[in-house]
Amino acid sequence: MSDVQTIIKIAKNEVGYREGKSGGHWNNSQKFSPAVPGLEWSQNQAWCATFVSWCALNAGLSDLYPRTASCATGVSWFKQRGRWSAYPAIGAQIFFGPNGGTHTGLVYDYDDTFVYTVEGNTNGDGSAEGDGVYLKKRERRSSYVYGYGYPRFSAGIVSADPAYKGKDDESNKPTSNIVALSAGVKPGGRHAQVRELQQLLIKAGFGPIKGAVTDLYGPETQRAVARFHDANPRYRSVGVAHDPKIGPTGFVALQKLAGRR
Template sequence: MSDVQTIIKIAKNEVGYHEGKSGGHWNNSQKFSPAVPGLEWSQNQAWCATFVSWCALKAGLADLYPRTASCATGVSWFKQRGRWSAYPAIGAQVFFGRNGGSHTGLVYDYDDRFVYTVEGNTNADGSAEGDGVYLKKRERRSSYVYGYGYPRFSAGIVSADPAYKGKVPEKPASSIVALSSGVKPGGRHAQVRELQQLLVKAGFGPIKGAVTDFYGPETQRAVARFHDANPRYRSVGVAHDPKIGPSGFVALQKLAGRR
C-alpha cells in the first residue's frame, strides 16, 4: 500500500467518530489531541488540523504534513516548502476560509467539479458547530476553498495542477552513507558502531562485545563473513578479508535494508 493510500485509509476509518458532549452541546473533547505529541494542549479546541496531524502520525508520514492545531500555521508550513497549489491532489491537505485559516481536511479524490475530502471537526448539515469526522463533497471553485498543501510523497502526487502533469515521481533522499577513511581493522572510530550494527542486521553476526567503536577481532571476523558471502567486495587476493572497503560498505547497507 502506498503512502497516500495508507493515510487516506486511516482517515476514512475514523468516519463516524464523534467528539464528546456536555450540557447538551458538542465540546471538542476528542481522542486525537492527547495522541499527538506536542498537541496535547489543544484538547477542547477546534480539532480539524489536529485530526490531519493525527492521521499523518498514524500513517508514519508525520514529516510530510504540518504538526499543528492551527490551519493558518498549516498553510504557512506548506508555502514555506514550495508545496502549495490552487489545484486539488490525492492526499493533499485542503484549507478553507479566509487565508485558509478556517478549516482543513484531507483530499481522497477529485473531479472536474468537486473535491472529495475526509474532515474532522465538521458535520453533516453545514452548520458552524462541528461534531465529528465526515466524508465531504466540496465545490472545487467555491470561494470557501483557499488552496492545497502537497505532501512530498516519495512516489510523486496525482494532481490536477498542470505544473505537475507528467512530473517524474520524487525520490526520497537516500540513507546510504559513505565509509570514513578512519574505519580500519585494529582502530577506533565512531562509524565502527554503525558497521557492527549493519553486519548484525544483514546476518553476519554475532559480534561479541558490540556495539563499540573498536574495530577488533570480532568485527573483523564478521566483515570476513560478509566478504566470503560477497567476494566481489573483498581486497584482491585476500582470503577472509577483514577490512571493509567503500563499495563493500555501500553493499552492506543495502543488504541491511537501507535505500
Template sequence: MSTQAQKILGIAKAEKGYHEGRSDGHWNNDQKYSDETPNLAWSDKMAWCATFVAWCAHKAGIANLYPVTASCLTGVAWFKQRKQWSEYPAIGAQVYFGKNGGTHTGLVYDYDDEFVYTVEGNTNADGSAEGDGVYLKKRRRRDAYVFGYGYPAFAEGISSADPAWKDKAPMPPAEKPKPPAPKPVPKPVSKVVALNPAVKPGATHAQVAELQQLLIKAGYGPIKGAVTKFYGPETQRAVARFHDRNPAYRSGLHDPRIGPKGFVALQKQAGRR
C-alpha cells in the first residue's frame, strides 16, 4: 500500500510536461488546476504554482494536509500556524521560495546533502521569470532563494532532514511473520505383508484365511467353504487360477502353492498399497 506522501508525489510527477495556454505569443496562465480544485476556480489565469500543489493534494484525497490557496504567503502562514514548518527538506513537503516564501512553491520528492529535488507548477526549464508548465527541478538546498518547507501531517509520519523531526519519521513496515514450515507428510505405511513360510497346501494357518480373502477380492474365486484357515483343494485351485493369469509367479503347471512374490503381487491386485 502506498503512503500519503507517495500518492501525492506520484500524482504530481505524472503531470510533468503539462503546459498552460498561450495567447498573443505568450504563456497566459490558463490551466486546468484552478477549475479542478474546489474553491480555487477564481484563480484561473493567475500565477498557479500554489494552486498546482492544492490540486495534487485534492486528487490524492489529502486536501486537508496542504493549504488550499493560490497564495504562497498564505501557504507559509498556514503551515507556521500549525507548527509544521522547517528549514530542512522532507519528502512530500511543500517548499517555498523567494522573499518570505511568497515568490514560488512546489513539492519535494527527494533530497540529499546538497540538493533538493522538486516537482513544480508554473515554472520553466530555462530559469526565466515566465513560467509555462510543470517541471522536475533540482535546486541547491542552501540557495538564498529557498525560504523553507511546510510539513504535511502525513498519517505515516514524514521523512525529514530536520533533526527535530526525527521522531516523526515513518516507521519501517513491520515484517510479516513467516508462515510455519510445512510439516513433512509422512509416507503412508504399506499394508502389504510378507508370506509366512508355513502357508502351503494342506496346512492350517491363520494367514490362509487372509490368502482366501485376497484371492476372492482379486477375482480368483470362488472358494467353496471359505473363509477358513485350511489351505485345502479349493484354495489350491484358486491359487492355480492366479498363476494361470500371472505365470511369472508359478513354479510349474497348475502350481497350487502361493510363493512370497506371488503373495505380494496378489495383495496389490486386491488393492493393498
C-alpha cells in the first residue's frame, strides 16, 4: 500500500467518529489532541488541523504534513516548502476560508467539478458547529476553497495542477522492475527464484552456470555468486571469502548490473 493510500485509509476509518457533548452542545473534546505529541494542549479547541496531524502520525508520514492545530500555520508550512497549489491532488491537505485559516481536511479524490475530502471537526448539515469526522464533497471552484498543500510523497503525487504533470505525478513515474530476494533462496536449496538469479548472473557476466536454468541453488550457482561477490566484495557476508550466498542488497545490485531498472 502506498503512502497516500495509507493515510487516506486511516482518515476514512475515522468517519463517523463524534466529539463529546456538554450542556447540550458539542464541546471539541476528542481523542486526537491527546494522541499527538506536542498538541495535547489543543484539547477542547477546534481540531480539524489536529485531525490531519493525527492521521499523518498514524500513517508514519509526520514529516510530510505540518504538525499543528492551526490552519494558518499549516498553509505557511506548505508554502515555505514550495508545496502549494490552487489545484487538488490525491492526499493533499485542503484549506478553506480567508487565507486558508478557517478549516482543513484531506483530499481523497477529485474530478473536474468536485473535490472529495475527509474532514474532522465538521458536520453533515452545513451548520457552523462541527461535531465529528465526515466525508465531504466540495465544489472545486468555490470561493471557500483557498488552496492545497502537497505532501512530498516518495512516489510523487497525482495532481490536477498542470505544473506537476510529468514532474511530480506518480501516474507518470516509471514502475521499477527491481524485485526483492525471497528468504527461500539459499545455497543447496530449491526455489523458483533461483532461475531468475541464474539468469541475472549470466547476463551480468558471472557465468557460465552449468545445468542452468534450474530452481536448484547448487554448486555451479554458488560458484557464480562467489564470482559476483569477488568482484563486488561490499555485498558479501562479513569475513566470508568467495561467499556463495546472495543477500538482499547484493541481489538488488546484481539486478542493476544486469541492466534491470
